Amino acid sequence: MRRLTYFIATSVDGFIGAPDGDGDFFYSHLDAEFVGFLAAEYPETISAQGRVQLGIADAAPKRFDAVIMGRRTYEPGLEQGMTSPYGHLPEQYVVSRSLAAPPDPQVRLISGHLAAEVRELKARDGLGIWLCGGADLATQLIDEIDEIIVKTYPVFAGTGMPMSRAGFGARPLELTAVRTFGGGQVVTTYARGR
Template sequence: MRKLTYFIATSVDGFIGAPNGDGDFFYSHLDAEFVGHLAAEYPETISAQARVQLGIADAAPQRFDAVIMGRNTYEPGLKQGMTSPYGHLPEQYVVSGSLATPPDPQVRLISGDLAAQVRELKARDGLGIWLCGGADLATQLIDEIDEIIVKTYPVFAGTGMPMSRAGFDVRLLELTGVKTFGGGQIISTYAVRES
């Protein structure tokens, strides 16, 4: 059974974006060591356009062969003409109740009972499923998430979009890995413990 992994960038104070959802402020805090690690260990999580710039356009997926993103996460790339931001993955899903047809043949739309559809995807053979964002999508799928990988950037935002809007309910996690970088970034990996 495939795992659903919430792989997300966050500020030190737990925000994945500005109040309007924009996460561009993270990109000013990248260094070669951190980018190199992402390119080697998580190449499939780098957009097709950035993969070309990094010289890893043909890099095989390491952990994920499917991505699920919300409409708000998909929209900024779509406005820039990226209709298939992760076309190097066999499965790209956009959760939307407003799109009638996908803007690209490689993108599949999900609407209706999201949790049931994700359980169906998890039951298929393959690598893991990357939950790309955002907060509302993580909230809807909170009980389906098997693993959380947090890329913490050395910034304090003060306010913004949280990692989830699920409300207070303690969910136990097991720390399974930590990697630190000279630029101040930290990648923490957590398995969701059975309650």
Template structure:
């Protein structure tokens, strides 16, 4: 069975973006060592435009071959003309109640019960499923997430968009990995204890 992994960037105080969702400020805290690790270990999570620039156009996926994102996560790329930001994935999903037609042939829309759709995806053969974001979608899928991989940047935001809007509820995790980088970034991975 495939796993749903919430692979997400966050500040030390747990925000994935500014109050409006913009996360560009975190890129200032991504040094060469950290980016090199992301390229080596998670090449498929780099959007198509970045893959071409980094020479990853033909890089094989290591962990994920499906991506699911909320409309707000998809929107910035769409506004920049990237209708298929992860076209190198076998499956690309956008959860939206407002889009009635997919902007690209290889993007599939989910407008109904997203948890049921994800359970169906998990039952299929393949690599893992990357939950790309955001906070509302992470809340809707809280009971379907099997693994968290959290890229923590060495910055405190004070307020902003949280990792999830699920509300209070204790969900035990088991630490499965921790890698610290010289620039202060840390990648921690956790399995969800069921």
């Protein structure tokens, strides 16, 4: 059975984007060591355009062969002409009720019952499923998430888009890995407590 992993960037105070959802402020906190780690360990989570720039365009997926993103996560790339931002993955899903048709044949839309469709995806053979963003999807899928990988950047945002809007609930997690980097980034991995 495949696992759903919420692999997300956050500020030290838990925000994945500015109040309008823009996460570009994280890019100023990238350094060679951290980017090298992402390219080596999570090459499939780098957009097709970024993979070309990093010289890893042909890198095979290591952990994920499917990505699920919300329309607002998908839209910035779409506005720049990237209709298939993760075309190197066999499965790309955009959750949207407003898009009538996918802008690219490699992208599939999910507009029905999200949790049920994710359970069907998890039942298929393959690598893991990457929940790319954002807060609304994490809220809707809180009970389906098997693992959370938090890339914490050395910035305090003060306010913005939270990791989830699921409301209070003590959901136990098991710490499975921590990796720190010289630029102040920390990657923390948690498995969902059973």
